Amino acid sequence: MDEELIDDGSIPLSRRTRLPGAGFFYPDSLDEERAERRAEETLTGAEAVVIADGDADGLACAAMVRAQYDAALDVADFEADIADRIADESDADATGDAETDGDTDAAEGAEQSSDDVEEPHERSTVALLAAGPYSIDDSLERVLEYADPGIDLFVCDLCPDDFEWIADPLTGLVDHAASIRWFDHHQWDDETAAAVRSAGVDLVVGDSEEECTADVALRSLPHEFDDRWTELAAVTRDHDLWIKEDPRSDDLADYAYWTGAEEYVTVVGAYGADLPETVDRFLEHRRVEKRERIEAAVDRAVVHEVGDWSVAVTYGRCSQNEVAETLREQGADAAVIVKPAGSASIRGSDGFERAHEVAGRVNGGGHPKAAGCKPDIYDDMLDYANHWTTEGQAARKVILGAFEAVADEAAENAATEAAAE
Incomplete structure (x- = not known):
């Protein structure tokens, strides 16, 4: 090639x-x-x-x-x-x-x-x-x-x-x-x-x-x-x-x-x-x-409200830590940077310390405020081609689904604790 x-x-x-x-x-x-x-x-x-x-x-x-x-x-x-x-x-x-x-x-x-x-x-x-x-x-x-x-x-x-x-x-x-x-x-x-x-x-x-x-x-x-x-x-x-x-x-x-x-x-x-x-x-x-590259990734970001959290999701080959920091400064509790190679970085904040829980649901892991994953959604090169041309839409959907699952679990735990009190 x-x-x-x-x-x-x-x-x-x-x-x-x-x-x-x-x-x-x-x-x-x-x-x-x-x-x-x-x-x-x-x-x-x-x-x-x-x-x-x-x-x-x-x-x-x-x-x-x-x-x-x-x-x-x-x-x-x-x-x-x-x-x-x-x-x-x-x-x-x-x-x-x-x-x-x-x-x-x-x-x-x-x-x-x-x-x-x-x-x-x-x-x-x-x-x-x-x-x-x-x-x-x-x-x-x-x-x-x-x-x-x-x-x-x-x-x-x-x-x-x-x-x-x-x-x-x-x-x-x-x-x-x-x-x-x-x-x-x-x-x-x-x-x-x-x-x-x-x-x-x-x-x-x-x-x-x-x-x-x-x-x-x-x-x-x-x-x-x-x-x-x-x-x-x-x-x-x-x-x-x-x-x-x-x-x-x-x-x-x-x-x-x-x-x-x-x-x-x-x-x-x-x-x-x-x-x-x-x-x-x-x-x-x-x-x-x-x-x-950082500026381009920040400009591509879309913010989603998941539970109590504001989650900014973007795509691109960039320095994800600096991108995440900028998105947090703009008000995001968590940032997701989906990469062209198929993996993604998940970054948290003082308001979101469950990055490893989200990543763990999408073939990954890491720390409460810094984790990584690679969704198991790429079966052939056509899947990657779709990934590149849609700026990672399939990966975004799967990862946001993991955020929603973690949010639901957090809400259930909070309700249980409240009932116990």
């Missing part, structure tokens, strides 16, 4: 944001082959392995593990590569060939595009596999197949829906690895958590309303971390829990999405939350189109 049909900078942004990124159209079979090759190269000979969500929270944990093992890479190589990328993208802007994406999603682990970034470095002895909540089993299987016996394994910022689908590779790894530690802050099902612990895994789950996973790793790893790491965890938490009091947290979130996992881990490992000037220039360059 001609990539210019998707990512050509000459296509108006209003049309380009209605389609998924080019990676969506890359066949799974080829992607799987590439992932297997990269996993083998990364894992062979490692003394420890980190499987982490590819957002700022998960990757901060990976940086901490590398600090513990004194296995950080040379940051100078990455800074030189960043400068080269800025120059290349500036040239592309001048010729109209630039394309940026601003789609980050802490709750889902995001549909990342950074895997295609070539890394200018030697391999660390602490291998890193960036994963999403729906690919934990694949990552565990690759560690079991390619990592040497006796490695230390860390799983960070990932929560399985249930134990069954990770049981086989995890059980195999308990015998294969010297130790397995799992750090997270999502809301775990009691049975799943008990099964993971019973398998022989040291699972530590923090309070999802108080801690991010970087906080959990910081207090759980047997290493004397200095104040720079405490600050990194605090700034990461500011974005991941949607506190939004430290402007640096948006920088970390955007940078984690727009670059490769190895680069992010190395840079924050060297600089902490105060990113270097080269990264600042890179982020500002990327944010020009990001702001335009």
Whole structure:
């Protein structure tokens, strides 16, 4: 397929944001082959392995593990590569060939595009596999197949829906690895958590309303971390829990999405939350189109009254956290951003802390104020074509139905409590 049909900078942004990124159209079979090759190269000979969500929270944990093992890479190589990328993208802007994406999603682990970034470095002895909540089993299987016996394994910022689908590779790894530690802050099902612990895994789950996973790793790893790491965890938490009091947290979130996992881990490992000037220039360059995408998504939003809540629903390839924040500022209790790739982000507020309940009814999960889902409504490419041309009408309907079900349940519970009094 001609990539210019998707990512050509000459296509108006209003049309380009209605389609998924080019990676969506890359066949799974080829992607799987590439992932297997990269996993083998990364894992062979490692003394420890980190499987982490590819957002700022998960990757901060990976940086901490590398600090513990004194296995950080040379940051100078990455800074030189960043400068080269800025120059290349500036040239592309001048010729109209630039394309940026601003789609980050802490709750889902995001549909990342950074895997295609070539890394200018030697391999660390602490291998890193960036994963999403729906690919934990694949990552565990690759560690079991390619990592040497006796490695230390860390799983960070990932929560399985249930134990069954990770049981086989995890059980195999308990015998294969010297130790397995799992750090997270999502809301775990009691049975799943008990099964993971019973398998022989040291699972530590923090309070999802108080801690991010970087906080959990910081207090759980047997290493004397200095104040720079405490600050990194605090700034990461500011974005991941949607506190939004430290402007640096948006920088970390955007940078984690727009670059490769190895680069992010190395840079924050060297600089902490105060990113270097080269990264600042890179982020500002990327944010020009990001702001335009946010404005387009906000303009598309439609507000629905569901129970006691005002729910704003929009569509597009955009930075959903900033879109949700803008919609909340305009009076929405909850915001839903339906993405061209078929998934959706659900964001709450102080007036709506049931995002995870809504997502749980639509093939997803997350936190009370930040969750993600992907409705099971896409059977073939014609369904996706309809999704793009209608701006996600089918997905909107299903998700609003979940909101209505949660509203009905909340009303029933309130009535029961009132009657009991």
